[in-house]
Amino acid sequence: DTGSAAATPIDPRFDIAYVTPVTIGTPPQTLQLDLDTGSSDLWVFSSHTPASQVRGQQIYSPDKSTTSKLLDGHTWSIRYGDGSGSRGNVYTDNFAIGGIMVETQAVETAEEVSSSFTTEDNIDGLVGLGFSTLNTVSPEGQLTFFDNAKPKLDAPVFTADLKYMKEGTYDFGFIDESKYTGEITYVPVDTDPGYWTFTSSGYGVGSGTFSSSPITGIADTGTSLVYLPTAIVTAYYRQVEGATNSRSYGGYVFPCNSTLPPFVFGIGEAKFTIPPSYMSYAAVTDGSPTCFGGLQSSSGIGINIWGDVALKAAFVVFNGEEPPTIGWANK
Ligand SMILES: Cc1cc(CN)n(C)n1
Helix, strand or coil: CCEEEEEEECCCCCCCCEEEEEEECCCCEEEEEEEECCCCCEEECECCCCHHHCCCCCCECHHHCCCCEEEEEEEEEEECCCCCEEEEEEEEEEEEECCEEEEEEEEEEEEEECHHHHHCCCCCEEEECCCHHHCCCECCCCCCHHHHHHHHCCCCEEEEEEECCEEEEEEECCCCHHHCEEEEEEEECECCCCCCEEEECEEEECCCCEECCCEEEEECCCCCCEEECHHHHHHHHCCCCCCEEECCCCEEEEECCCCCCCEEEEECCEEEEECHHHHEEEECCCCCCEEEECEEECCCCCCEEECHHHHCCCEEEEECCCCCEEEEEEC
């Protein structure tokens, strides 16, 4: 099998996250979910989510599906890097993305979601596309959609073609040559503890010299920004007039009318350029002349994260062969 599905920005003003339509159950219930290579739980707003925590999200009602089965005695609870979280119980049911159907997918129904999920009314849940070792279901961990779908895919891969303030695509089971230029550069993935962890070959700021230094981090479609070591981040903002590291805004900000340099990162011998427009993420509040940077320090996180700001500058292949690798191409 092969399949494709849209990755649509949830906000027209800035790329905070992308959602993809999925179907669950019989008859199919359609939800818009955030495909997240930085986690491995598939969870949804549901008929089990308190009404006070639901604000316009689509919900999955297992009782309305003739193919749903409660996974008796199983629960889940997850906390993300941004402090958001959710927990609940587990069903199995038919689950499809882009026409790729998995009959007994573990679908984690939320009994509680944190406030940032309640307020984000355009996200009905997440599809974890990290490695199944990260799945939080207890007492038995469950497989991700990709792990369940892999045997029926023409090739054990999925690709991300995320775009700046535009609809992109996730493809499953094939590599669409029309979506990229030049060659795909594949690098090894360390699957411990369960992220798509790889090592970049270095970085450059604007037209400055390229610094060949290994930067190990995760490819995370569920994180908006890029988080790198402080030395790299300060080298970047040194080139931005009026940039400061704001404690009140929680990161590097600058006047929105400042000229930003592009940010270059290496994958093997290949180079990828994040254009200035992607490096200015959003005004700190609507209409403010102060903008929040798309590149921030990872010093408070403990790992480096190549989030959407970097991923949308490339065509990315998540190769689920053994051993897994990750491929990057310009587009
Ligand atoms: C909800 C959510 C997902 C992610 C990335 N894995 N973050 C940081 N927050």
